[in-house]
Amino acid sequence: MAAPLTEIHVSRAPGERRVALLRDGRLEGFRLERPARPDGVGDVVRGRVVAVMPALSGAFVELPGGESGFLPANETEARRLPPEGTRLALRVLRAAQGGKGARVSARVADRPGEGVLARGADQALRWAAQFPDSRVLTDSPAELARLRGALGPRASLGLPLDDVLEAEIEALHxxxxxxxxxxxxxxxxxxxxxxxxxxxxxxxxxxxxxxxxxxxxxxxxxxxxxxxxxxxxxxxxxxxxxxxxxxxxxxxxxxxxxxxxxxxxxxxxxxxxRRIHPPLHEVLADQALAQGLAMLRQAAREAAAAPARRMALHAPTPVLEALRALPGALAEYAEAARHELALREAPIPEVTDA
Incomplete structure (x- = not known):
């Protein structure tokens, strides 16, 4: 019996990256990523031990940006917790959830620097490593350049996700x-x-x-x-x-x-x-941002189909504020469309000509 054909599709839109895993044409994996706000899994960071908690068999650590994390004793060398105040390299094993910080490990080679020392792989690269015979396709030249830097000619330019897959991904919401x-x-x-x-x-x-x-x-x-x-x-x-x-x-x-x-x-x-990355419903919990990015994706598609058109996004104030607060999303649209997207307050969301 032949092995299933595995494809990884990477669809890029302003402010977000949608990654789909297909096996014989069937959707078997999906991840919605916002590159400006990565979940941090796989990152190597410089942290500081702020409180050793023997009763919890671990220690609380301060991560870059003032975020907190938890270092279990079994994720340290010789299962011994370092004293409070120790600065050390840590790898993020599990994303933060609710009021709980990220789970981290000290079983990582140290390296110079502060803050984020190395970024973890994104989902497309993780799946590419898991399925070494898979094809990796993207609808974005910028994503293609990034993927080819890691995967070589295995990554190629492809068409956007078809309507059937788009509908199935939308249903996940x-x-x-x-x-x-x-x-x-x-x-x-x-x-x-x-x-x-x-x-x-x-x-x-x-x-x-x-x-x-x-x-x-x-x-x-x-x-x-x-x-x-x-x-x-x-x-x-x-x-x-x-x-x-x-x-x-x-x-x-x-x-x-x-x-x-x-x-x-x-x-x-x-x-x-077991939790590693935030579930999709948590990624979509900020409904104003989710709605804004969906409309931004629509505007980008319409602008790409008709480059001479100048687009405007009409939406409630919370949606517009969420887009402005997401680093790079509106600039990414402007770079691709060659014009800025006009943002206009309106009770009913829609994309129109400017």
Whole structure:
């Protein structure tokens, strides 16, 4: 059996980078990145130990920009925590979440300098390393130059994401996933856990559950869900639900971040997925910025299709302020379109001629 054709598509728009992993044409991975605000995973930084906490088997550290992090004792040489005030090189293992700082490791070669000593690889390069036979395609000459610097001729210029993929990626922004043949998944990320419900929509629950389980595992990867995750399938008695465990285990088998915990007393399948990068719903939590960048992407496409047109973005004040606050986004648009985007306050968002 031939290995699946793996492609990595990198689509660049002002202020953001969308990276899609396709295997035999099917979307199997997605990451939304904002280069001006990287999540820091993989970065090597200069940090300072500010509080050793033996009860927590670790230490709190101060990172560049005044951000905090946590250094576990098992991520230090010989499992010994350095004294308070020590300055050392640290690698970021896990992005910050909520009020919790980044998880860091001191198991990294020291190097001179302060602040950020080295940037970690972005998602396209991580997937390129994971799938060495993959093709890497981008719709951006600037991204092509960057990728070729790391990957050589393996990276090439390609067309933008097609309408089908665009629609599937857009659907990741919402809480519902329609299942082929009927039924749907409803995903509810909460601060403490993520609850996922299978709604049969009146269809045969046995058939709907059979379709829902592999799609649930796929959506968990696409959205980068993390932490405790509970799955409630449609209908079925506790015994009938237990019969679904082999299918669920098989669907989760390719995800090294997942630990399956079993069928709980409430009839819910319980699992835990290790967090590394922020889940997609956290990236999109600033709705004003998400809306502004989507409109900026639309304006950039229209300007590219008609270079003589000068575009204006009409939007509520919070959207305009969010765009102005994101370093480089509006300048990136202006450089590509060869004119600045006019920003105008309006209650209804739209892109028009200036």
């Amino acid at each position: 919402g809480p519902e996933v329609a299942l082929d043949g009927g039924g749907r998944l409803i995903l509810s990320p909460l601060p403490a856990l993520t609850a996922v419900d299978v709604d049969s929509g009146g269809a045969d629950p046995v058939a709907v559950n059979a379709r829902a389980i592999p799609e649930f595992a796929r959506q968990m990867r696409l959205r980068d869900l993390a932490g405790p995750i509970l799955l409630d399938v449609a209908g079925l008695t506790t015994r009938q639900r237990a019969a679904l465990e082999p299918a669920l285990r098989a669907a989760l088998g390719g995800d090294s971040l997942v630990e399956y915990l079993g069928l709980g007393p409430l009839g819910l399948f319980e699992m835990r997925r």
